[in-house]
Amino acid sequence: IPGVFAFTYHRNTGAAFSLLHNVPMGVQLLLNVAILVVFLMLLRPQLGTRLGAAAMTLIVGGAVGNIIDRLTRHYVVDFLDVHLIRDGISYRWPIFNLADIFIVVGVALMAILLVKTEFARPPVHEGRS
Numbered sequence: 001i002p003g004v005f006a007f008t009y010h011r012n013t014g015a016a017f018s019l020l021h022n023v024p025m026g027v028q029l030l031l032n033v034a035i036l037v038v039f040l041m042l043l044r045p046q047l048g049t050r051l052g053a054a055a056m057t058l059i060v061g062g063a064v065g066n067i068i069d070r071l072t073r074h075y076v077v078d079f080l081d082v083h084l085i086r087d088g089i090s091y092r093w094p095i096f097n098l099a100d101i102f103i104v105v106g107v108a109l110m111a112i113l114l115v116k117t118e119f120a121r122p123p124v125h126e127g128r129s
Contacts, residue, residue, distance in 0.1 A: 008081035010095040013074070029070060036063050043110060051113045058106030065099035 014028075039059065046052035069076040078095040085091075 003085040004083065006081045006083070007079050008095055010078040010081075011073075011075040012078045012095075029067065032063060032067055032070075036060065043114075046110065046113050046117065049113065051109055055106045055109035055113065058102040058109070060106075062099040062102030062106065065102070066097075069099075 036059075040056070043052065043056065047056055066076050076097065076099075078097045078100070080097060080101075081092075081095045083090055083092040
């Protein structure tokens with residue numbers, strides 16, 4: 001779609017949005033796995049709900065997809081290029097892939113669940129002595 005969207009082949013050798021592109025792949029993989037493990041540990045209580053399970057499935061699926069690319073290709077293939085050209089000025093979002101969408105949607109669902117859970121708790125009143 002001219003001026004809005006294009007399929008653009010991009011080799012992402014870094015982390016999200018090509019950050020850490022000079023960091024060795026082994027360090028990037030360890031960082032990805034560590035973040036995933038910490039995320040799973042922190043959100044474990046939420047995994048018993050349907051929304052929590054769906055969110056974690058999206059996050060883990062997206063992360064595994066990107067890790068497979070890194071292990072097999074040594075980079076992640078990004079191809080979704082969203083941009084807006086208005087009055088000769090180009091506004092671009094970093095090129096991304098479907099795995100990135102899964103991760104972002106999963107994190108958004110988990111945030112909704114955490115906020116919903118927090119607001120469902122009764123307020124805590126501190127007693128005066």
